[in-house]
Amino acid sequence: MNSDINENFDWQNVKVTPDGKYLRSSFPGLWKPSAERGNHSLSPSEWLQGKRELDDVGDYWRVYNKLYNLESFIQKHPGGSDWIEMTRGTDITEAFEASHVVNVNKVEAVLAKYYVKDAEHPRNSPYTFKEDGFYKTLKRRVEPVFKKHGVSPTQRILWTQDILAIGFITLSILAAWSENFVLTIVAGLFLGLSTTAAHNSFHLRDSFRKYYFDLSAWSSYEWRISHALSHHLFPNTILDYEIAVFEPWLEMLPSRPKTFFQRYGSLVYAHLIYCVMMPQDCVRRAHLWYLGKTKPRPENFIILLELLTYIYFAPSVWAGVRCWLIVLAVASYWVGLVGINAAHHHPDCFHDGDDPRQDPDFGLCQLDATIEKAEEIHKTEFAILTTFGEHPLHHLFPAVCHSKLHLVKPIFEKTLEEFLGRNRSLSQLELFIGTHKQLARMTPNKGQ
Structure with a gap:
């Protein structure tokens, strides 16, 4: 590893090494290639290559x-x-x-x-896994439960995912054929629900259901990098791809410089961003193919097959294209709205620039960056599957199906009480408002 990134610097806002190559986290020992910040064409594979360079x-x-x-x-x-x-x-x-x-x-x-x-050389990570720490203690306690009941999806979860995917395909074809606007909106909603449900599958061992995610124009393969390996393991830090990719439009980190428009204009334009996330990713991926930076994967063409299907069944080419765009926009809005406001971006959550905890136990740091939804409706299996529910537990055990997380909830709460106190919870409305407070926040939290 380059020696220059081990030096100590006093920094404010964006903190980089003298050569400008590396960005420094408020976590001691965590670095990121600074050139990647705000690069909207950055592919998850390029993010991973940047991590390779630092991990060395x-x-x-x-x-x-x-x-x-x-x-x-x-x-x-x-x-x-x-x-x-x-x-x-x-x-x-x-x-x-x-x-x-x-x-x-x-x-x-x-x-x-x-x-x-x-x-x-030392790891490029601040997290600890002490045997007597919170995370390793919790893992030992929940292992017998997961060993008894398994970590794979229940049949009901699998049927739910199948129904949502088949429902989307059926409704979208009918919408293209009939040119019915309401039906097109409903088909888009089904795609949004199916996509969030499929997020459960690409975290788990391989199965064909992970490809339900590719119905959305996103790539399940790329999301295994950008979401599972980046966001899940380093939430709300400079290594979180899902933080960096929205910059400079959604500036979540309090250590980043923000204009008045960025701080408060997002109340309006964030909704436009939610709508274009999926279509924009199609353009980004095609652009990277053209530049030769990435290669197409077979599942990437599922979205093209959808478009051709709509054109085939629709009265005209434009009607098929219009149906495709509306369906993607609605689905994108659903995933963006519930995903970005699901658990992470409240001012009470740790964001890079805030003071980190002194003993950065991996599990406790995951909880510092997440807040649970308080309403009972968000504790139902369908809501958990389709709105990124049980988020703290999901971050602690991402390779466990959502349907099995409730089995260890009492153990989790008891262990957490020993180490930290009660788990935090807020209503969905409070989390939504909190996201915009976080976007406006420029003062780092002290004394984590």
Whole structure:
């Protein structure tokens, strides 16, 4: 790792090394290539390449302070080969811990077979996993429950996902054929619900249902990087892709300079951003293909197949294109509205620039960046699946199906009370208002 990023600097707002190459977090020891901030064409693969440069482990995989060669394990990985292949050359400590909650001793024994050597420099991560800390203690306590009941989806969850996806396909074709505006809106809503439900699937071991996410024009493969490996493991920090990709329009970090328009204009234009997230991603991906920065994957053409289907059934080409655009805009708005206002962007949540906790236990830092929804309606299985519910528990155990999280809720609350106190909860309205307060906030929170 470059020696210049280990120097100490006094900084305000955006903090970089003298050469301008690296951005410094308020977490000691966490860095990010500064050129990536506000780069709307940045692909998740490019984000991952930036992480490789900082982690600096060559062709190996790092877990804590040891390097492993998992090349021969890629096709053997029970969760699917993508997770191992895409993380080549990076520190996977957080992903390793968060993804394995049952048979942990066996998993660690398998990993040990691929040991190569010890790492030569500190990790580019502030998080700790002490055996007597909150997260490791919680993992030991919930393991017997997940071992008994499993971590995979229930049949009811699978049927719900199937119904939403089939409902979207059926309604959207009928909408294109009939040119019925109301039906087009409903089809878009079904796509939005199906997309949030499919988010549950791409966190889990491979199955065809992860491709329900690709019906939305987003890529389940890319979201495994930008969402599962970036946002989930480093929420609200400079390593959170989902923070950086919206800059400068949605400036969530209090340490970033903000104009009056950015702070308060977002009350209006944020809704436009929600509407164009999916269509814009199609354009971004096509542009990166054209530049040769990324290569198409087979599932990327699902969205083109949808467009051609609408054109085929619609009375005219324009009617089919219009149906496609409206459906994407409605679905995009749903996911943007519920996703960005789901749990993270309230002034009481940690955002990079705020003072971090002194002992940055991974689990407690996840909870610092999330707030649970208080209403009973958001505790139902359907709401959890389609509105990013049970967010604190989901961040602690992202590789566990949403349908199984409630089983460990009492253990979670008891363990949390021992280490931190009660879990925080707010109404959806309070979270929505809090997002806009956070966008306006320029003063970092002190004394976390």
